[in-house]
Amino acid sequence: MGWRLDVAEASEHYLTESDLWRLTQQFLLNAAHTTTYKHVLMKALLECTTELDETGKVTFLEISKHVTKIYWNLVITNGLRQVNTQTVESSVEKVLKKFQIKHNVPLEWSFENLSGSLKEELCKSVNQVYKNYVYGSFYSSFNGTVYSFNKKEEWIKIVPVYIVFFEKYKRILMNVTNYQLSIFLEKYNSSELMQNILNKVEFISARHSLKEFKEILLKSGQDKCFYCRKTLKKIHVDHFIPWSYIQNDVLWNFVLSCPRCNSSKNNRIAETKFLIKLVDRNKEIQNLEYMTNYTEKKLQYVYELSKLNDGHVPYGTFSLERR
Helix, strand or coil: CHHHCCEECCCCCCCCHHHHHHHHHHHHHHCCCCECHHHHHHHHHHHHHHHCCCCCEEEHHHHHHHHHHHHHHHHHHCCCCCECCCCCCCHHHHHHHHHHHHCCCCCCCCHHHCCHHHHHHHHHHHHHHHHHHCHHHHHHHCCCCCEEEECCCCEEEECHHHHHHHHHCHHHHHHHHHHHHHHHHHHHCCCCCCCCHHHHHHCCCCCCCCHHHHHHHHHCCCCECCCCCCECCCCEEEECCCHHHHCCCCHHHEEEECHHHHHHHCCCCECHHHHHHHHHHHHHHCCCHHHCCCCHHHHHHHHHHHHHCCCCCCECCCCCCCC
């Protein structure tokens, strides 16, 4: 009955990497009995590790932004049921559908199409569901080892060893979470809706438009390709650390590039000389609103972990010499 907990401290156990894999496997195999709530929270936590403060703390509302985007695109955009019965809808489904009808939002709209005020309203409603039912239950699923939380103050604080684990194995953990979520959805949705389900689940959090970030970087004077330094005519917005590794859209990881460099780099990790350039670039924009909780140490740490998990030749080693 962990969902009834209002406040809880993480258990102070020494955990090896083997322990973390065992607990995660236990969670993944047992998480979805009635709803998709825990798997979606796992996806949200993996996405928002880049938004943690220096103590590992993140607010319920910040997590809810990720949870709400995931659910909007699953429930409204793709029409997928999130509960193991044909006669009852989950609380999140009810919140989303009531909101969509109330504001007459077109069903084909993605979460990104909503205005800022509508997003805020919906996130608060979804947050209430997760606050009531999910944080305590998720805590218990990891035997109380994953985070501390406080429902009244609305925050969780992830245990340091889990932060390292989540960052180090983010791509693998996200893939297996997506797979387990897809298995649950397959049981309770029609075969028609389940077409390309893994692809839908994998990219359900990816932004459809990066225009907002492009405008911010252009206004800050970033008018040349980050990689080849040619003046930009046609502008692409590139995840410096590929989205498949970071699983989040944060300003400090975006650069502007020409189409050729963006296409050549693709899903590869850039060479270290470009990391040094990005560190310097971020010093120039560190006072912007979207740079909250950014640190140079965080960027370097995520970059090194991504390199360890990347099997490609680093971008910049050969490609620029061939231009």
